[in-house]
Amino acid sequence: MIDFQTSPDRYRHWKLSFDGAVATLAMDVDPAGGLMGGYELKLNSYDLSVDIELADAVQRLRFEHPEVRTVVLRSAKENVFCAGANIRMLAGASHGHKVNFCKFTNETRLAIEDASENSGQRYLAAISGSAAGGGYELAVTADYVMLIDDRRSGVSLPELPLLAVLPGTGGLTRLTDKRKVRRDLADVFCTTEEGVRGKRAVQWRLVDEVVPPSSWEAKVAERARDLAAKSDRDGQRGVALTPLQRQFSDDGVTYPHVQVAIDRAGRQANVTIQGPAELPADLRGIHDAGSSFWPLAMARELDDALLHLRLNEPAVGLIVFRTSGDPAQVLAADSLLEQYQSDWLVREIRLLLKRVMKRVDMTARSLIALIEPSSCFAGTLAELVFAADRSVMFAGTGAGDNRGPATLHLSALNFSAYPMGNGLSRLANRFYGEPDSLIASAERIGDTLSAEDAEALGLVTFAYDETDWDDEVRLILEERASFSPDALTGLEANLRFAGPETMETRIFGRLTAWQNWIFLRPNAVGEAGSLKRYGSGVRPDFNPERV
Amino acid sequence: MSDGAAMGIGQIDYDGLIPNNVGLAEDQRVRKALETWHPGYIDWWKSMGPEGFQGSSVYLRTAVGVGAEGWAKFGFVRMPEYRWGILLAPKVEGRTIPFGAHKGQPAWQDVPGEYRAMLRRLLVIQGDTEPASVEQQRHLGATAPSLYDMRNLFQVNVEEGRHLWAMVYLLQKYFGRDGREEAEELLRRRSGDQDSPRMLGAFNERTPDWLSFFMFTFFTDRDGKMQLAALAQSGFDPLSRTCRFMLTEEAHHMFVGETGVARVIQRTAEAMNEAGIDDPYDIERIRRLGVIDLPTIQKKANLHFSLTLDLFGNEISTNAANAFNAGLKGRYREDKLTDDHQLTASTYPVLRLRDGAIIKDEVPALSALNMRLRDDYVEDTMLGIGRWNRVLERAGIDFRMTLPHVAFNRRIGEFSAVHTDTAGAVLSAEAWIRQQMAMLPSDDDNQFIASLMQPSWQPGRYAGWIAPPRHGIDNMPGDFEYVRIEN
Numbered sequence A: 001m002i003d004f005q006t007s008p009d010r011y012r013h014w015k016l017s018f019d020g021a022v023a024t025l026a027m028d029v030d031p032a033g034g035l036m037g038g039y040e041l042k043l044n045s046y047d048l049s050v051d052i053e054l055a056d057a058v059q060r061l062r063f064e065h066p067e068v069r070t071v072v073l074r075s076a077k078e079n080v081f082c083a084g085a086n087i088r089m090l091a092g093a094s095h096g097h098k099v100n101f102c103k104f105t106n107e108t109r110l111a112i113e114d115a116s117e118n119s120g121q122r123y124l125a126a127i128s129g130s131a132a133g134g135g136y137e138l139a140v141t142a143d144y145v146m147l148i149d150d151r152r153s154g155v156s157l158p159e160l161p162l163l164a165v166l167p168g169t170g171g172l173t174r175l176t177d178k179r180k181v182r183r184d185l186a187d188v189f190c191t192t193e194e195g196v197r198g199k200r201a202v203q204w205r206l207v208d209e210v211v212p213p214s215s216w217e218a219k220v221a222e223r224a225r226d227l228a229a230k231s232d233r234d235g236q237r238g239v240a241l242t243p244l245q246r247q248f249s250d251d252g253v254t255y256p257h258v259q260v261a262i263d264r265a266g267r268q269a270n271v272t273i274q275g276p277a278e279l280p281a282d283l284r285g286i287h288d289a290g291s292s293f294w295p296l297a298m299a300r301e302l303d304d305a306l307l308h309l310r311l312n313e314p315a316v317g318l319i320v321f322r323t324s325g326d327p328a329q330v331l332a333a334d335s336l337l338e339q340y341q342s343d344w345l346v347r348e349i350r351l352l353l354k355r356v357m358k359r360v361d362m363t364a365r366s367l368i369a370l371i372e373p374s375s376c377f378a379g380t381l382a383e384l385v386f387a388a389d390r391s392v393m394f395a396g397t398g399a400g401d402n403r404g405p406a407t408l409h410l411s412a413l414n415f416s417a418y419p420m421g422n423g424l425s426r427l428a429n430r431f432y433g434e435p436d437s438l439i440a441s442a443e444r445i446g447d448t449l450s451a452e453d454a455e456a457l458g459l460v461t462f463a464y465d466e467t468d469w470d471d472e473v474r475l476i477l478e479e480r481a482s483f484s485p486d487a488l489t490g491l492e493a494n495l496r497f498a499g500p501e502t503m504e505t506r507i508f509g510r511l512t513a514w515q516n517w518i519f520l521r522p523n524a525v526g527e528a529g530s531l532k533r534y535g536s537g538v539r540p541d542f543n544p545e546r547v
Numbered sequence B: 001m002s003d004g005a006a007m008g009i010g011q012i013d014y015d016g017l018i019p020n021n022v023g024l025a026e027d028q029r030v031r032k033a034l035e036t037w038h039p040g041y042i043d044w045w046k047s048m049g050p051e052g053f054q055g056s057s058v059y060l061r062t063a064v065g066v067g068a069e070g071w072a073k074f075g076f077v078r079m080p081e082y083r084w085g086i087l088l089a090p091k092v093e094g095r096t097i098p099f100g101a102h103k104g105q106p107a108w109q110d111v112p113g114e115y116r117a118m119l120r121r122l123l124v125i126q127g128d129t130e131p132a133s134v135e136q137q138r139h140l141g142a143t144a145p146s147l148y149d150m151r152n153l154f155q156v157n158v159e160e161g162r163h164l165w166a167m168v169y170l171l172q173k174y175f176g177r178d179g180r181e182e183a184e185e186l187l188r189r190r191s192g193d194q195d196s197p198r199m200l201g202a203f204n205e206r207t208p209d210w211l212s213f214f215m216f217t218f219f220t221d222r223d224g225k226m227q228l229a230a231l232a233q234s235g236f237d238p239l240s241r242t243c244r245f246m247l248t249e250e251a252h253h254m255f256v257g258e259t260g261v262a263r264v265i266q267r268t269a270e271a272m273n274e275a276g277i278d279d280p281y282d283i284e285r286i287r288r289l290g291v292i293d294l295p296t297i298q299k300k301a302n303l304h305f306s307l308t309l310d311l312f313g314n315e316i317s318t319n320a321a322n323a324f325n326a327g328l329k330g331r332y333r334e335d336k337l338t339d340d341h342q343l344t345a346s347t348y349p350v351l352r353l354r355d356g357a358i359i360k361d362e363v364p365a366l367s368a369l370n371m372r373l374r375d376d377y378v379e380d381t382m383l384g385i386g387r388w389n390r391v392l393e394r395a396g397i398d399f400r401m402t403l404p405h406v407a408f409n410r411r412i413g414e415f416s417a418v419h420t421d422t423a424g425a426v427l428s429a430e431a432w433i434r435q436q437m438a439m440l441p442s443d444d445d446n447q448f449i450a451s452l453m454q455p456s457w458q459p460g461r462y463a464g465w466i467a468p469p470r471h472g473i474d475n476m477p478g479d480f481e482y483v484r485i486e487n
């Protein structure tokens, strides 16, 4: 089983160090520390195990180190910054693993960019040695990219000439959208195996600055301080991200607030989220509660559960979201998040929730939300309804059921706090063609909405009463399970994101469409393909037909 | 002259600015590029070449033909006026690519597009070593133990300069604008410079004294020989021809190193015998004789051998496999080997580190080409060590020079992760610190050697720590003035 939980004392590949407002995250990959056997992680090449630690470090820097305003990304190895994803790992991994690995890698990179943009924790990449492929992709997640000019170190995206695949984990898109490299120069860059070094790298905007070795360390320190000075981050005491309490069983995993029950016959995972039992009264209480504050605890658990399902339960095609608890409490949690949003910790929690919800959007499983009596789809938790491919709400009350009717509640957070990758709130995305519906929903913030209300407002797909509920729900789930998983993945990825493209949607879209296509083609993975032949010295045989 | 090489023996055109046998007179584009590069080269030579002797007349050999018979002509020349040129070994008609995926096809006369980047990298790495050693050795003239040795140093230096020319010619002729830029870069990097060092580690180390120089030419120039021998097999014919000619010059560099160290050993042995010292480890007494004790010579050999092994790169190498399969870089004496010359189905034993132990592993032969070249190198080096030991044998001294284990003192490859002793036994970090001084030159050793480095510039006179050579250069008499020192 692949476990996404780790902590700095267990890192094998990264070294974290702190100097006031500047933290250094140094890559020092243990060649023998790979997730699977059969390959060595030489030259700071990475597999998922390296990325899991990176994601953990990035997360901890945000929560545990409010004093850190600049993170310097660098290599602890001589002559190499990072050689990118390990080729032998890619050659040996299943297609599903590769796709999920790339997706997670990219989510982590977006989290780095999110920290720079929204947390006042700015990343600085200090490249000494070569940054190739994923190594360069990683470097350009930083706000500011420095390259040592020792006439040897350089940056490159050698995937195409070297491996016949793409710098697909955001490399190409960041080149054009973030670095704004001219397209023809980008073409040259991506077809030149050895890449670019020195002044040309600056001229082409591949890096921001080159510095000779004699002034390298001083310059890196200076730039780190400059970045720190521009930050609005002001916390004092961090919040420890304590280990998640989890219990795995054959049929799922249980956390304090999230329960995953797998129905293997139905190839479905039933994910139930518990609303908050008690909440702190004020900001001080939030800080004291730390990682046990419900929104933070729930977000971390849901995040872990999603990753677990993605990597360890590939046969589960359907995720059914349910909630249980008091909607008023969820709304109370939301008001705390709203009231204290300028506090650094509350800001981090909101941003984490945003990222977890994005992780839901990016999960290639059918998502169904069932809004039943005694559920608490309110505010933040209602995001799951809007993230789902279908949502079904129980209308009225069941005979002999004293729980009262199912409800749905909106909070201000549904309209502002959790934008999707395309920059729209899930509601704005949902009502892309009906601006009036968005306004009508906004007018009902805080109201208790019945199934009829929710259906009329367009907030749920269908409302069924007791007579139809069981059958209709069963039919939806069974029908879903009968479709082609590939076609569903494609359909859902298309329909979930309406309207505008952003760098983020472009990265995921292109990763899915092009890189994954190439990863399936004989030119890459066939017996005579580039990945199989890599390292053998024998050139791949390409089928010359353009598709 | 059309193509002198086509006539079977190389005719050299000395009419233009740049002596050559490649028809430069008719090749406007390349001639212009080389003439543009030339002043920068002369500037580099004057600022980074032998320090203090640019105005001296040196008895140097200059190539006058690339055929087997008599290609060298000796005469006095001031080094900045040396006739550096572009000399290729004669073209072999009908030559085919000797190995790799394209084996049997006609050798390439132009760079195949798909291998352009790989070839350029090979040339740049080789080319970078040539000026590097000149830079490393530039201070040595001042402490030359004789005019004979000084002349040999300068001969090596001008030939390394010519090797740079050879690589620059290929870059400028076949690699367009990139090639010209790389040619300029070759003049900009500096050995040991923090901001723009030479590309390979051993070429950024200092060559502080003459024993280091001899060791360098013995060990490190021999790596050059192995690399050139592998490139001389190339399916890219201009590279093959260039390297074949360079090899004839490289042989002299190794002669300088091998005989240099042999003469140091001989002098030490003689001094010990004269003083009646049997114990080679009686270091204090031996040093008082003004000669270098044998254990210190061994330590210097340990150092230079291990630094040079790093130049062969990682034992398992994709780049080496690619270059072989592409037909660009062969094995040592590929033409004498009798296998399929493709290696797609064979394996080769490689020493590897597994859980802290050194073991032998059979790996696909294509990926093990660096290892194989290194093995050939070690074998070639052993022959020279044997000749050093014959000096000791003849002198009746109970000491034999040896090569340390290939895992000793490595910074690149499998063994960079461990410390070992010279026999290859893995050492803990503390044991390494304790034993290092007995295996590698200490500051003390280096200071002692430095103290001996006093110039001896009288014709026919030699510093007390080195024996005279058996023969003069070009059969000149013992008191011949090889360098007319003028400043």
Ligand SMILES: [Fe+2]
Binding pocket: B130, B159, B160, B163, B224, B250
């Ligand atoms: Fe040379």
Ligand SMILES: [Fe+2]
Binding pocket: B160, B221, B224, B250, B253
């Ligand atoms: Fe040489």
